[in-house]
Amino acid sequence: MAPATRSALRFFGPAEGADETLPFWRREPGRRQWLLIACASLGAMFGLWWFATREGGWVPQLFLPPPREVWDAFVRLWSRPYLGSSLGEHVGASLRIVAGGWLLAGAIGLPLGIAMGWWKRVRWIAFPVFQLLRPVPPLAWIPLAILWLGIGDSARIFVVFIAAIVPWVLNSMQAVYSIDNLLVRAATTLGASDMQVLTRVVCRTALPTLVAGARIALGNAWTTLVAAELLAASAGLGYIAVNASRTLEVGILLVAMAIIGVLGALFSIGMQLLTRWVAPWAAAGAQS
Amino acid sequence: MEIRGVSKTFHARGGQTAALERCDLAVAKGEFVSVVGPSGCGKSTLMMIAAGLEAPTSGDVLVDGRPAGPAGPKRTVVFQRFALFPSETVAQNIGFGLRVAGTPRAECEQRIGELLRLMGLERFRDAFPHELSGGMQQRVAIARAMAVRPEILLMDEPFGALDAQTRTVLQEEVSRLQRELHYTVLFITHSVEEAVYLSDRVVVMSRGPGRILREIAIPRDAAWRGLDIEQAGEHAGFMQVKREIWELLRGEIVRH
Amino acid sequence: MEIRGVSKTFHARGGQTAALERCDLAVAKGEFVSVVGPSGCGKSTLMMIAAGLEAPTSGDVLVDGRPAGPAGPKRTVVFQRFALFPSETVAQNIGFGLRVAGTPRAECEQRIGELLRLMGLERFRDAFPHELSGGMQQRVAIARAMAVRPEILLMDEPFGALDAQTRTVLQEEVSRLQRELHYTVLFITHSVEEAVYLSDRVVVMSRGPGRILREIAIPRDAAWRGLDIEQAGEHAGFMQVKREIWELLRGEIVRH
Amino acid sequence: MATPVESPQRPPRPLHEATLWGACALGVLLLAWWVATAIPGLVPPRVLPSPPDVVARFGSLLAEPFSGATLVGHAAVSLQRWGLGVFGALALGLPLGIALAWLPPLRAVVTPVFELLRYIPPFAWVPIAVLWFGASTVTQALIVFIAAFPACIINTQLAVAQVDTILVRAARMLGTRSMTTLGRVVLPVAAPTVFTGVRIAFGNGWMALVGAELVVGKQGLGFLISQGQINDSAATILVGMISIGVLGVLIDAALQRLQRLALPWQPPPARPLE
Amino acid sequence: QAQGAAPVKMVAISQSNEGGFPLWLAKKLNYFANNGLDVTIKYFPNGGAALASGAAGDWQGGWIGSPPAITGWAKFGLTPVGTMMKEDRNIKLIMRKDAIKGSSPAQVLATGKIGSVPNSTWSQVLFACAKHFKVDPTKMKVVPLEPPVTRQSLRSGEVAAGTTDSSPDIDLVNDKANFEVVCDGAIAGTSVIDPWIVTKKFATENPAAAAAFVEAGFRASELIMKDREKAVAMLLDYYKDAGIDGDEKKARYTLAYRDYQTLDQALADARQGATEKALTETAQVFVAGGAYDKVPDLKGAVAAGLPILEAAKKLRK
Ligand SMILES: Nc1ncnc2c1ncn2[C@@H]1O[C@H](COP(=O)(O)OP(=O)(O)OP(=O)(O)O)[C@@H](O)[C@H]1O
Ligand SMILES: Nc1ncnc2c1ncn2[C@@H]1O[C@H](COP(=O)(O)OP(=O)(O)OP(=O)(O)O)[C@@H](O)[C@H]1O
Numbered sequence A: 001m002a003p004a005t006r007s008a009l010r011f012f013g014p015a016e017g018a019d020e021t022l023p024f025w026r027r028e029p030g031r032r033q034w035l036l037i038a039c040a041s042l043g044a045m046f047g048l049w050w051f052a053t054r055e056g057g058w059v060p061q062l063f064l065p066p067p068r069e070v071w072d073a074f075v076r077l078w079s080r081p082y083l084g085s086s087l088g089e090h091v092g093a094s095l096r097i098v099a100g101g102w103l104l105a106g107a108i109g110l111p112l113g114i115a116m117g118w119w120k121r122v123r124w125i126a127f128p129v130f131q132l133l134r135p136v137p138p139l140a141w142i143p144l145a146i147l148w149l150g151i152g153d154s155a156r157i158f159v160v161f162i163a164a165i166v167p168w169v170l171n172s173m174q175a176v177y178s179i180d181n182l183l184v185r186a187a188t189t190l191g192a193s194d195m196q197v198l199t200r201v202v203c204r205t206a207l208p209t210l211v212a213g214a215r216i217a218l219g220n221a222w223t224t225l226v227a228a229e230l231l232a233a234s235a236g237l238g239y240i241a242v243n244a245s246r247t248l249e250v251g252i253l254l255v256a257m258a259i260i261g262v263l264g265a266l267f268s269i270g271m272q273l274l275t276r277w278v279a280p281w282a283a284a285g286a287q288s
Numbered sequence B, C: 001m002e003i004r005g006v007s008k009t010f011h012a013r014g015g016q017t018a019a020l021e022r023c024d025l026a027v028a029k030g031e032f033v034s035v036v037g038p039s040g041c042g043k044s045t046l047m048m049i050a051a052g053l054e055a056p057t058s059g060d061v062l063v064d065g066r067p068a069g070p071a072g073p074k075r076t077v078v079f080q081r082f083a084l085f086p087s088e089t090v091a092q093n094i095g096f097g098l099r100v101a102g103t104p105r106a107e108c109e110q111r112i113g114e115l116l117r118l119m120g121l122e123r124f125r126d127a128f129p130h131e132l133s134g135g136m137q138q139r140v141a142i143a144r145a146m147a148v149r150p151e152i153l154l155m156d157e158p159f160g161a162l163d164a165q166t167r168t169v170l171q172e173e174v175s176r177l178q179r180e181l182h183y184t185v186l187f188i189t190h191s192v193e194e195a196v197y198l199s200d201r202v203v204v205m206s207r208g209p210g211r212i213l214r215e216i217a218i219p220r221d222a223a224w225r226g227l228d229i230e231q232a233g234e235h236a237g238f239m240q241v242k243r244e245i246w247e248l249l250r251g252e253i254v255r256h
Numbered sequence D: 001m002a003t004p005v006e007s008p009q010r011p012p013r014p015l016h017e018a019t020l021w022g023a024c025a026l027g028v029l030l031l032a033w034w035v036a037t038a039i040p041g042l043v044p045p046r047v048l049p050s051p052p053d054v055v056a057r058f059g060s061l062l063a064e065p066f067s068g069a070t071l072v073g074h075a076a077v078s079l080q081r082w083g084l085g086v087f088g089a090l091a092l093g094l095p096l097g098i099a100l101a102w103l104p105p106l107r108a109v110v111t112p113v114f115e116l117l118r119y120i121p122p123f124a125w126v127p128i129a130v131l132w133f134g135a136s137t138v139t140q141a142l143i144v145f146i147a148a149f150p151a152c153i154i155n156t157q158l159a160v161a162q163v164d165t166i167l168v169r170a171a172r173m174l175g176t177r178s179m180t181t182l183g184r185v186v187l188p189v190a191a192p193t194v195f196t197g198v199r200i201a202f203g204n205g206w207m208a209l210v211g212a213e214l215v216v217g218k219q220g221l222g223f224l225i226s227q228g229q230i231n232d233s234a235a236t237i238l239v240g241m242i243s244i245g246v247l248g249v250l251i252d253a254a255l256q257r258l259q260r261l262a263l264p265w266q267p268p269p270a271r272p273l274e
Numbered sequence E: 001q002a003q004g005a006a007p008v009k010m011v012a013i014s015q016s017n018e019g020g021f022p023l024w025l026a027k028k029l030n031y032f033a034n035n036g037l038d039v040t041i042k043y044f045p046n047g048g049a050a051l052a053s054g055a056a057g058d059w060q061g062g063w064i065g066s067p068p069a070i071t072g073w074a075k076f077g078l079t080p081v082g083t084m085m086k087e088d089r090n091i092k093l094i095m096r097k098d099a100i101k102g103s104s105p106a107q108v109l110a111t112g113k114i115g116s117v118p119n120s121t122w123s124q125v126l127f128a129c130a131k132h133f134k135v136d137p138t139k140m141k142v143v144p145l146e147p148p149v150t151r152q153s154l155r156s157g158e159v160a161a162g163t164t165d166s167s168p169d170i171d172l173v174n175d176k177a178n179f180e181v182v183c184d185g186a187i188a189g190t191s192v193i194d195p196w197i198v199t200k201k202f203a204t205e206n207p208a209a210a211a212a213f214v215e216a217g218f219r220a221s222e223l224i225m226k227d228r229e230k231a232v233a234m235l236l237d238y239y240k241d242a243g244i245d246g247d248e249k250k251a252r253y254t255l256a257y258r259d260y261q262t263l264d265q266a267l268a269d270a271r272q273g274a275t276e277k278a279l280t281e282t283a284q285v286f287v288a289g290g291a292y293d294k295v296p297d298l299k300g301a302v303a304a305g306l307p308i309l310e311a312a313k314k315l316r317k
């Protein structure tokens, strides 16, 4: 698994046992210090934003509206329908597409990936196909998706699906493939059949890595959303973003971006909590 | 169990490695046989073949006079690196072999309870492996291997990864188990002392492509049986056997 | 070197762990002192503090009567996990401390060559660590620590990760080096045998928050000095010291 | 792996066999495509052109300019934008990643802001990037940058942070100063993971570029695809997709080779994928 | 004019469709150069992207659809300087024959799915047509689709009706067996315009150049309207330059449906309020669609452009 996917949670955790023989700039701040610095840093960012965009500031308000205006745009989105739907409906439309594509990709990609990790013939056959598929950006599929699937939800789901299937498959494959062979052998000598080894040992042991793959897939799916909603959508966060940008409603555009970002972060955190829930043994031991 | 004329050659990327050359070894019921030999001589390979986890290039493995077939619960293995299932609790690890065999729940529970008691692990029943110390993990691995009542227990340097003191404690425990339960054990180790202390017979292997160099029987009724390992180590008889094996080995150890 | 009233408390996520409690320990010039103690008693912590790599919660580390200051080439460490720089060759690893000190190239080369010869590593001069066996890696680590001519050599279970036979070979080599070169060494180990075989003095630590339990001097001129470890182990004097320490330790080991 | 017992008679030649199977699978796919488009009425060429059509389109795009450039020209434009963005991400991400791992207080300052922004998809930045920088190469490079930067910085930071502290301690006890430790010990050890990050970053950047080109620009492979859509030419769309895919593979392969050349001391992978 | 002096550099925006023909032609025929301008044409796939780029200061003038023109005016004072082209007849409502069969266009509008670009002149025409057929526009099932996708969906039958732009959809419009054009802007009585534009900055800093730009642009339009044969020949060249698939048939056809305006027509429309009315109708569609909360001050927009238009007229004399 790519380390790029390491968590926000990890980022925020203070390291244990600060090494006192190091100078302070090399020493891990304690949890309270961390919080303090983080707040100060965020405060400074907002302060800078406000300062730069005030009347006669360095940045024209058309390019970057001041915080106050973005907040107003949020209130406006929140309180009244925009482009024919309320904010909840827009978010719901986006979630539906992403969930559809991601789950569909998982339903196919997870078993396929596991099979590819476990049976080398399956891997030999399917891996090259994914090697070819991987470097083609999901966005490049949009025109073909319309040609093939028309203008319903299915085309959008397809684009999200394409974005999600690659990590589902490849990470699941890697997860199963890299299981310590010793565990397989131990299970075999205890009398487990091939299928039992796969289901009871390999899949369970690989669970944290499998969930990590699912998380990457969800991230990819979410990333593709905005683009997918260029495509015949009549509601959705991406649809808001595109329309707001066409009408230069920068405030609304920023709010849409922020909502997309926050939801993306929530998904990531949610998937990590899921790991802890389904694989309690992995949370403390294996990773740290 | 009998290993007859077993050779093994690995085809690695670069070329071939002969790991074993015509090895013969028999382990009688209830016997504790140790194998010592220099690093890389093929001890682990021999064990894997004995367990049915690796196929010999030539030769046979027989159990009760018949070909042993693929790996299964008749010959369970305790590995150096414990190889516990990280996603299962101690009790689940121990019961694994029983569950996959479809043993009724009640019987499983009872056997697990028995083994937990035997190994002094009752308090850690629901702990995950990563929450245990190395010594305890290896105890779980031994219990897991014993749970399915194998005909022969194969142990590949089970104490190699433990620190000296934990090792001593476990050595004494295995010795006690053996005296009480009369398991058939094939035991691989680097430590001559350990081999002498635990075994009925010590097999010394040569380096290079491993061959059986010598077998040294150790009487069941030796004076130091039943003592703890430190005390046993000071017995003259013990020391003599140890020295004998050591001399054999020393010739085989390549410096570097 | 002197460790004076050193205590150490770790502040971990959950709370505090007292690792060391008022430890006093002096190592004279040219002396070889071993520390044994149950697992987790704080031996490594003591060593890190001695090396200046960890700060004590209270107490001092003195070298030649003055505070030792931060870590530096006066006190070099050999770690259990070798800790070789993977991106440097054997020669570069050994020469690392010299180069960062700005030693002239010719002198570096000469010293590296000397150490390679001393350790029997000439053939592996340009190998990368991952291409070496564990025993060879530890030899490189020892050579690297010796290259900067430290006033004191700190070794934290240097042979813990090696197999029994390689360990024996290295133990004898360290013993020989010590007899020839008279290094000042603070040596941590789990193996009582090793401690007795190598040291002038063995320090036994208690479990829990580690304290110094007892110091046992071993005469320089004991009869078994100069023998190999297996032979030495059969000497009555050796066995007696070993038993004495063992009894002390046994009280400290918790059986789970 | 499925059967732990391997037959001794057949020495494994995994690479050879694997290639054969893979080639077969791809061949079957290609054949299926061809057959599907060859049977009249099954799949209209408007929806899926036949392989020869695509090859022909390839040829014509290579030979004649389309919207002012041949296929090679479009690819060059895309590569240029990509290169700009990706190297920007490297130039900023690598040093910053190292600094974040080496200087924990700095990490406390940067992380919250970074975390706040990193979950916004690169594509969502397109409108605002156009607003800020116009419809220029800078905008497209910025999108590439946004896509590539997180992978760069996160992996670099992790790579440096994950370096075994015992190595740092080993260096310190040999008398090394902080910066020397960083340069001589930590960075070489971190390099493989950093490389992984760079590879991911390059890939992400390449993916995002197409998105940026779909929306703004008059040249580039992404433009080729969107213009293919406007012109109702599925063959053009496919040529664009295939070119992007092939270039993506080439970029990654080149990087992997570079990694092997640059880090000769790396131990071989414990279990290479076969 | 400023003969001998260095030409004024400017970047003009366009889109790669027939709307951009006059601008391209004016450059090709050196009208700009003769007016002392050095014009670079920059193409955008849609007005939205062009606008954002304009806010960033990428360009000084050009032409644009009326929706982005309105947004540009409201957001950064982008000035519409007279109507370049009327698209009343160009934008059509087309329906599938099988949908109309046994039914009526009104019924199809009321019950079928209709593809159209949201918040655009396409929607404007669609809503006007709905009124024309006495269908409640708020009850229509409009699927927001970009033009190429509308085309594909009409073909595949996923929508029963859709708005089209004549030239790329020439196949549909001429496929009389399967499709029927039921309405267009002219029939529905709404006016769809594409104005010439200059940025506020350019208009205030260099009004003479702005006027020169507009004058040259209109001259090209007038040529297209006057000499059809030459225009067709030139349009084929333009197709090649802009990467549009097209042949003579398409060129001829498309010119027949687009009303490029003369300077005098534009001046008259601006003075008499026709331009403002057309823009207002577009803006009302926005308000109905929820993109705008209210119609911006379009009278001001036309008034801002008028002096430049008049200056251009003066250049003619
Ligand atoms: N899967 C394999 N492929 C290729 N060569 C192998 C394989 N397994 C073992 N070998 C080689 O076979 C020889 C014997 O290895 P084996 O692991 O059996 O030795 P060992 O006696 O167990 O060593 P140690 O005491 O270090 O555990 C070695 O030279 C090793 O490199
Ligand atoms: N960085 C740290 N943070 C928190 N607690 C620590 C840290 N390092 C060590 N400890 C704790 O301090 C105690 C002593 O640890 P130390 O590693 O010194 O023991 P040790 O004697 O070296 O053990 P072993 O023989 O297993 O190596 C242990 O309880 C350990 O959990």
Ligand SMILES: [Mg+2]
Pocket (backbone or CB within 6 Å): B043, B044, B045
């Ligand atoms: Mg082995």
Ligand SMILES: [Mg+2]
Pocket (backbone or CB within 6 Å): C043, C044, C045
């Ligand atoms: Mg320790």
